[in-house]
Amino acid sequence: xxxxxxxxxxxxxxxxxxxxxxxxxxxxxxxxxxxxxxxxxxxxxxxxxxxxxxxxxxxxxxxxxxxxxxxxxxxxxxxxxxxxxxxxxxxxxxxxxxxxxxxxxxxxxxxxxxxxxxxxxxxxxxxxxxxxxxxxxxxxxxxxxxxxxxxxxxxxxxxxxxxxxxxxxxxxxxxxxxxxxxxxxxxxxxxxxxxxxxxxxxxxxxxxxxxxxxxxx
Numbered sequence: 001x002x003x004x005x006x007x008x009x010x011x012x013x014x015x016x017x018x019x020x021x022x023x024x025x026x027x028x029x030x031x032x033x034x035x036x037x038x039x040x041x042x043x044x045x046x047x048x049x050x051x052x053x054x055x056x057x058x059x060x061x062x063x064x065x066x067x068x069x070x071x072x073x074x075x076x077x078x079x080x081x082x083x084x085x086x087x088x089x090x091x092x093x094x095x096x097x098x099x100x101x102x103x104x105x106x107x108x109x110x111x112x113x114x115x116x117x118x119x120x121x122x123x124x125x126x127x128x129x130x131x132x133x134x135x136x137x138x139x140x141x142x143x144x145x146x147x148x149x150x151x152x153x154x155x156x157x158x159x160x161x162x163x164x165x166x167x168x169x170x171x172x173x174x175x176x177x178x179x180x181x182x183x184x185x186x187x188x189x190x191x192x193x194x195x196x197x198x199x200x201x202x203x204x205x206x207x208x209x210x211x212x213x214x215x216x217x
């Protein structure tokens with residue numbers, strides 16, 4: 001295991017990058033810088049706390065939860081802002097999970113696969129779950145950047161917001177749910193992570209169903 005300060009560096013940079021990207025995207029859309037700062041402060045503290053306890057789903061869940069309440073007070077369109085937040089969140093998740101890797105968190109089950117890694121004071125080759133959890137949002141972010149300027153013109157969306165957020169809420173929790181089966185600890189001990197994933201997928205399904213229902217009216 002490498003020294004903890006190295007992991008702390010990735011944690012700090014991941015949080016900073018997420019906040020900066022979200023701030024720039026919302027500011028470019030004309031939102032008040034003061035309200036953006038208030039949201040990032042509340043969301044950042046909540047996300048950091050949940051990430052400490054739940055390293056797979058805690059960070060994004062904290063941001064989405066605070067936005068749900070903050071958007072009502074600030075009169076922000078929830079799904080439109082959530083689309084922008086996803087683009088700022090995914091690069092940060094990459095660095096946060098790299099930090100988890102250097103901190104020795106998310107230990108996987110022993111494996112004989114060639115990409116298994118030996119950790120300090122451990123004679124078994126293990127699944128690098130934190131690296132999986134880092135690479136997954138990175139490639140997903142590349143896909144979302146590819147469709148960023150296209151999806152609003154898709155006829156079945158008719159310019160409605162929420163597609164990017166719905167994709168995130170379906171893909172990332174589902175991926176983390178699958179990663180839970182590679183974890184060293186018993187699956188039942190990961191029930192909060194599984195709950196966050198189920199909540200995300202349910203919210204995505206609800207948005208997609210409502211969007212399809214309104215488009216058919």
